[in-house]
Amino acid sequence: MVRHTIDEVRDILYGGKQLTITDAEYQTVNESYTFLKRFAEDKVIYGINTGFGPMAQWRVDDKYLKDLQYNIIRSHSTGAGEPIEDRYVRAAMIARIGSFLQGKSGIHTEVIDLLTAFINRSIIPFVPKHGSVGASGDLVQLAHIALCLIGEGKVHYRGEWRKTGEVLQECGLEPIHIHIREGLSATNGTSVMTGIGMVNQLDAENLLRLAVLTSVWMNEVASSFDDLMAAPLNEYRRHAGQIYIAEEMRRIAAGSKCLQKREHELYDNGHSSEKVFEHKVQAYYSLRCTPQILGPIYETLQNSRRVLEEELNAASDNPIVDPTTENVYHGGNFHGDYISLEEDKVKIALVRLTMTAERQLNYLFHDRINGILPPFLNKGVLGLNYGMQACQFTATSTTAESQTLAMPNYVHSIPNNNDNQD
Template sequence: MQTISMKYTMIVGKYINLEILRRVLFNDEEIIISDKCIQEVDKSFHFLREFSSDKIIYGINTGFGPMAQYRIEDKSLRELQYNIIRSHSTGAGQPLPSLYVKAAMIARLFTFLQGKSGIHTELVELLVQFINLDIFPYIPEHGSVGASGDLVQLAHMALALIGEGEVFYEGKLQPTAQVLEKNHLKPFSIHIREGLSVTNGTSVMTGIGIVNLLYARQLLNWSVCASVMMNEIAASYDDFISQPLNDAKLHKGQQKIAEAMRKQMADSKCTLKREIELYGQKHEEKIFEHKVQPYYSLRCTPQILGPVYDTLANVEEVLINEINSACDNPIVDPETQNVYHGGNFHGDYISFEMDKLKIAITKLTMLSERQLNYLFHDRINGILPPFVNLGVLGLNYGLQASQFTATSTTAECQTLSNPMYVHSIPNNNDNQDIVSMGTNSALMAKTVIENSYQVMSILFMGIVQAVDYLKIQEKLSTESRCVYNEIRAFFPVFTQDTPKYKEIEAMGKYLKNKKFNL
């Protein structure tokens, strides 16, 4: 019997939130634009057509950038719009993965839905078709300085929308014209300023940033889960996550992390109560065999992950504000009957947040690497064999070599955490004399996040091996035991040495796809 795949469809207005973005990006849900939004786009178009008929307006009857001082003759106005698309399709490097391209198209769509771009509704409708049909323009990673937004990468998006260049469709890179014909679609037409409107703005860096944020939130969830399981393995005293202790410090993130850890650890039989073990009985020993306080990588997780939580919250606010903004230039405003020239294409907000995001995730990765070191270092933990090796010591090596991968990957994250936000280089005949480098920042954050999943994957491989060695499966909290069982379903306990690169990859996919929220 053939299974028919059903896609869910939702009607969207001019604003979108992170949950809807997640559903469109990861659940493959389709979108329909509300009639009211289409009317606002159409209103902006008709106002601009009338307003621009006898006025000098940048990018309509002038050249672009430092060429804006040159007036364009009426007979060449359509050619001008095609020229910016074709001339700026100069990207280089690897193609941006389809998920990030889809996010960038959604970001571009919502700029248009603000009704301040003066574009024809035909462009909006075609962009929606590209998103819903998973037609992904070929967009190279390199080319943007982040002001005037993502000119080069957006030009590649526009190139596909005019039926030229190439797109990824059904897993293959194909000529755009063939894919449009197959789907009975026509390229959009130039009416007034559609070429400039597609190419000018922050949509690529914003789209990358949205995917980064969603993956980073998942990483934070996993770091909380790993930290709980690490403390279960170490049989830590549980007062480090107590509410009175964490409420004594007035940071929301720290309190939220401690609360999440308390929730997961609530029914654990592995952790100890200080009031029972140390306060409730007399001790005569001079040296305590069990640590009175565990290492910082176990005990200080609320204080370490709290700032990460707070940073992600601010990143979300900035990204959602940006995606729901008009980020091109000029701004066409039917309400005030004017066209405003400025710099809404400048990507500093995204650049700064992506720098902060990659710093936060690098610190999270460092925490994972230190927790991994605790597991692997028998003289530190005092309860596990070296490298949680369940085979014959000396003959077998367990996860010893995987630590090299985790350590080197963490080091790369640390280097990539240097900020892009302050690395402006003037260009474009010094017209763009200070720029954001926002797309570079977003791409570097993307790499840091990918690296972090690799380190986290190795950490969880070590965690489940440690659980098996200690035979504490039944003592774990309900949530920890669920995670243990899910991982063991595709990563069985091992004693003999085998290549682990495929297991690291499989673990990374599991960590990305599991559904849960902090």
């Protein structure tokens, strides 16, 4: 089975690459659908011939089975607030396809075909920001996507919000048909939080790369001693993230004429009689401890990438339709804890990165600390001109706001759904 990556998602979202489904993947999906069609004929299976959630105790008459699938889509399209950005919704649809390609949902391939068309033609369903509780996956947000798959709701297409049916007709596309459980499968899973996580992952990795680069520059401005990034020093700490960041800093700083060599400046006999050293013996923490600060952030992002890619290639549906063992398993693969916990870690890590950047900016602006630059980098007339003084207000404000947003969501839980989701 093909394993898809976040880098592939990046190429689709930002590189203009088209999403394609292989023949082998289609076959896997077809096998699941064919098996379920046969297996479900004389059995009670959740969401096929029962109600949903706490209503699962009620059997649904065979003549209403297709209505049941439409009902879950329409009844759960109850989100509120502004629409989620297009790139997040595209990533969510990619993640939903990733789940379907595992062949554990028992759906018809036309669902995958229409989602693929939406992604490749940038037909973006209206998906409101509010409504997901996470523990039951992204029921509300996925329902809004599913609503567009059945030709209802609205989509963002070529800069305008339009009725889905009109856009489908204009593009020569047709809404999906309900066969067995397409309604439940389209709404049940972690694909929206996974899509959001993947987009944020790409942004976070870019921010970390910039943070490493600017940290080297800051140490050059300060004429720091280069042993802060020395291989032995950082390898003795053993953490892979710290070792990697130090290695990246050495690569960026290679050939720098701005960094100092401690053995030339302080380890020779020329300074043995000095009582007060002109050059700072050790730089401030925000400069000198960069490998130790950014290292954990790097490791956090590495782990979140791993978890997100697992989820991209995971069956997050319920029930799980397994033609291999010829069984249908009822469980909770829609549960969002894996994503929620990792994204809270990423959030905290990025706030730490923000705090470090703010302190580095303070070093640049504070003439009594850096000792070499005018206040707030003001090259004009002091008192009359203010340089970048007000920029620090924005930096401090943004950092403070980020710190309040670091409060974990993972630990919040309110029972609902008649305590079915307890």
